[in-house]
Every structure is written in structure tokens, then in C-alpha cells.
Amino acid sequence: MRYRRKAILPAVLLALGPLFLLAQIPDEIALSRQTALTRAIQQVSPAVAGINVVKLQKGPSAYSLLFDDPFWSNMFPETYRRVESLGSGLVLSSDGYVATNAHVVENAAEIIVTLPGGHQYEVKDLYTDPLTDIALLKIDARGLPVVKLGDSNELIIGEWAIALGNPLGLFDVSKQPTATVGIISGLHMDFGHREPGRVYQDMIQTDASINPGNSGGPLVNADGEVVGINSFIFTENQYSAGSIGIGFAIPINRVKEVVEELKTKGHVDRSFDTGIVGRPMNRDIRNYLRLPVNYGLFITLVVKGSSAEKADIMPGDVLLEVNGRPVSSKRDFIQAVEEDLLKTGDVITVKIWRDERELSVSLVLGR
Numbered sequence: 406m407r408y409r410r411k412a413i414l415p416a417v418l419l420a421l422g423p424l425f426l427l428a429q430i431p432d433e434i435a436l437s438r439q440t441a442l443t444r445a446i447q448q449v450s451p452a453v454a455g456i457n458v459v460k461l462q463k464g465p466s467a468y469s470l471l472f473d474d475p476f477w478s479n480m481f482p483e484t485y486r487r488v489e490s491l492g493s494g495l496v497l498s499s500d501g502y503v504a505t506n507a508h509v510v511e512n513a514a515e516i517i518v519t520l521p522g523g524h525q526y527e528v529k530d531l532y533t534d535p536l537t538d539i540a541l542l543k544i545d546a547r548g549l550p551v552v553k554l555g556d557s558n559e560l561i562i563g564e565w566a567i568a569l570g571n572p573l574g575l576f577d578v579s580k581q582p583t584a585t586v587g588i589i590s591g592l593h594m595d596f597g598h599r600e601p602g603r604v605y606q607d608m609i610q611t612d613a614s615i616n617p618g619n620s621g622g623p624l625v626n627a628d629g630e631v632v633g634i635n636s637f638i639f640t641e642n643q644y645s646a647g648s649i650g651i652g653f654a655i656p657i658n659r660v661k662e663v664v665e666e667l668k669t670k671g672h673v674d675r676s677f678d679t680g681i682v683g684r685p686m687n688r689d690i691r692n693y694l695r696l697p698v699n700y701g702l703f704i705t706l707v708v709k710g711s712s713a714e715k716a717d718i719m720p721g722d723v724l725l726e727v728n729g730r731p732v733s734s735k736r737d738f739i740q741a742v743e744e745d746l747l748k749t750g751d752v753i754t755v756k757i758w759r760d761e762r763e764l765s766v767s768l769v770l771g772r
Contacts, residue, residue: 441627445567446584448629451521451550453569453622454494454503455576456542459515461485487514493570493582493622494518494542495631497554497664501526501546504664505621506636506655507533508603510540518544523580532667536675537746538603538636539660540621541667552623555630557656560609564589568613568635568652570622582622587613587650594653597744599637604743608653609633615652624654632657659746666748674749677742677770680711683724685734694723695761700733701725704757712771716755723758742770 463485492509496502503518510516516528526544533540566589569582576582591610599605611624615638624633633654666673683702690696690703702724707713718724724732727741742753747770755768 442565442567442586445625445627445629446569449495449552449567449569449623449625449631450582450584452496452552453521453582454496454505455519455571455574455582456492456494456503456505456509456621457517457519457577458490458492458510458513460488460490460512461514462488491571491574491618492620493576493618493635495552495621495623495634496520496549497541497551499547499549499551501544501549502664502668503542503544504634504660505540505542506634507535507538507540508600509621510542511535516542518542519576519580520549521581532671534663534667534673535602536604536673536743537659537663538605538655539634539663539667541664552631553629554657554661555626555628555632557609557632557658560589560592560626560632562589562592565627566611566613566632567625567627568611568615568619568622569625570615570619570635572614572616572618574618576618585614587611590651596653598740604746605636605653605655606744606746607656607659608636609656611652611654612650613652614650619652634660675743675747676772677747677749678711678772679768679770680708680713681718681724681735681738682706682708683735686723694758696723696758698725698731700731701758702732702734702738712769716766716768718755718757718766718768719759721759724755725758725763726756728753728755 492505494503494505497504510531511533518526518528526546528542529545530543566587568585572583589609590612594608594610596605615635619635622635623631624635626632633656635652635654637653639651663673681704683704686701686703704720704722704724706720707718726732727738728745730741732738732741749770749772751770753768753770755766757764757766
């Protein structure tokens with residue numbers, strides 16, 4: 406009898422074994438679905454915002470359309486119509502600071518920030534740096550989840566990239582950000598003045614799908630760290646609004662620097678004046694000065710007490726380069742400074758021509 410009892414026990418265990426295995430399978434499947442990417446999305450999503458913007462667009466009055474007469478135009482002034490647009494953002498602090506693109510919120514009459522779950526907040530304060538296309542919003546909130554900021558200098562081409570945001574207004578439908586996945590396709594992409602007054606330098610390229618409404622949202626690595634702010638895409642032609650896998654993000658290290666200035670000062674001071682007054686070169690001046698190049702700004706005046714005077718720059722010098730960029734006009738000078746995203750107090754290296762030789766001079770961007 407004891408022998409038969411011993412023989413039955415292994416048989417029962419063999420019979421129950423598959424049931425135990427079946428019970429474990431759902432847990433194993435659930436674990437296999439949890440990847441670094443899904444964890445990163447879950448970590449960052451609570452701090453991603455949808456942004457709805459209302460702008461007032463000026464239009465002609467009804468009477469001015471019928472009568473091309475200043476009298477009627479004065480009697481019936483222009484009308485304004487509400488134009489709605491959207492974008493994305495990321496929560497930087499638990500007390501309601503939200504970062505986005507400046508182009509998302511510029512000229513806004515009303516800005517509404519929507520957080521996951523549908524909670525909406527009207528923006529109370531807005532700070533922008535148009536040159537870098539970075540904006541900082543302030544909403545009246547406490548205890549918000551925040552994103553973790555990474556180091557964009559440590560990015561590697563080929564590593565995972567996740568774009569989170571509000572494409573085509575889908576945030577309003579699901580009350581959650583939408584995620585797309587790709588890789589870091591390129592680094593240090595320089596576009597200069599892609600738009601008037603706006604410079605895109607040292608950009609991050611990704612093939613994670615970015616569509617209208619994603620602007621201002623975070624680009625995230627597999628560790629759940631924000632490494633950039635999605636800003637614009639290349640499309641097949643000017644009439645196409647869809648993603649073809651070529652999107653660009655502002656490096657988060659630049660965002661950190663600009664946001665800190667916006668938070669403490671309310672603006673980024675780029676109103677410099679070096680005290681240089683000049684005129685474009687012509688053939689006679691070039692020949693007289695034996696200038697070996699066909700560009701340069703001939704300096705006619707240096708303002709007393711200016712940073713140029715302190716740098717020993719003199720009238721009669723020829724300004725050739727600013728930080729390695731050739732210049733021929735004051736506009737070239739300003740554009741060279743803007744493309745390096747410099748601000749008041751920064752130091753530039755200028756190359757000048759004096760006494761038939763080139764000199765390199767350090768020049769402070771003063772007031």
C-alpha cells in the first residue's frame with residue numbers, strides 16, 4: 406500500500422505540471438511586453454502637455470471690402486477673427502513651469518495647457534526667446550509630475566528615440582500624449598536662419614514620426630530622459646503636412662540654459678552694441694588697403710568707451726570675420742552672432758585687417 410502511494414504522487418505532479426506552467430504564461434507574457442521603451446513612455450507621459458492656442462488675426466472690415474475709401478475704413482475699423490492652433494509641452498517643475506516652442510505660442514491671445522487626465526490650465530505668464538524658438542509658460546498648479554532632463558551631449562547616433570506629444574490634436578481625444586518611436590538619426594545639424602529671427606543650430610535629427618501638433622513636445626531616450634524638444638520636420642513638398650521620418654529637435658542642454666534665463670530674468674538679453682560703425686568695401690578701398698579678399702566691413706568710427714575701443718579696434722581697420730564667418734556688412738555681423746546663439750556679455754573672436762596684415766581680437770558683446 407505504501408508503494409502504491411509513492412507511485413501515485415509523481416503521476417499527480419506530472420498531471421498538474423502543465424496547469425502550473427499555464428498559470429505562469431500570462432505573467433511571462435506581461436513581463437515580455439514591458440521593455441525599456443514602454444517604461445520610458447510610462448515614466449515621461451504624465452508630464453507631457455497638450456497646448457491649445459488662440460490667436461487674433463486682423464482682417465478688413467466689411468465696408469472696406471466694398472468701398473476702397475479711407476473715410477469708410479476709419480468709420481468701420483478692421484475686424485479680428487479667432488484662429489486656433491495647437492502644440493505640445495513638457496512640465497519642468499511641480500509648481501507649473503512648462504516648456505514648449507516659441508513658435509507655438511507667439512502672438513497668442515489665449516493659451517490653454519492640458520495635462521494627462523484632461524486637467525486644463527490657463528497660462529498666466531509667458532516668456533519667450535524667439536531666436537532659439539524656446540518658450541517658458543507658467544500655470545497656476547502644484548504637485549505636478551515633472552520630466553527628467555538628460556544630457557544631449559551624450560547622445561549616440563542609432564540609439565532609441567521617442568517623440569511624445571499632441572499630434573493633430575489627438576491629446577484632446579485621449580487625454581494622453583501620443584508616442585512614436587525611432588532612433589537618433591543625426592547630430593549637430595546646422596540650419597542657421599531657417600526663418601527670419603529664428604536660428605536652428607546643432608539640432609538633433611530623428612526618424613520618430615513628428616507631425617503638426619508635436620512641436621514643443623519632448624524627445625526622450627530609452628532611459629526616460631528628455632534629450633530634446635521636437636521643433637520641425639522636413640516634408641516632401643511645401644503642401645505636405647505629413648512626416649517622412651526627418652524631424653528635428655532642439656538639444657535639451659540648450660533648453661536648460663535658455664529656460665534658466667527666462668525663469669530668472671524674464672528674457673534672454675541679446676541687445677548688444679559693440680560700438681563699431683562701418684561701411685561695405687568697394688574696389689578702390691580694397692586696392693588701397695591691399696586687401697587679399699573680396700569681403701570685409703570698413704570701420705569708419707569706433708564709439709568712445711565701447712567694447713570695440715577697449716579691444717583696441719580702430720577706424721580704418723577692416724573687419725573680416727566674426728567667429729570664423731566672413732562679414733561684409735553690419736547685417737552679416739549680427740547674423741554671425743545670432744547663428745552662434747550668443748547674448749550680451751559673451752566674447753567673440755574677430756579677425757581684422759590692419760597695416761597689410763591680419764589680426765585676431767577678442768571682443769565683448771557689450772551695450
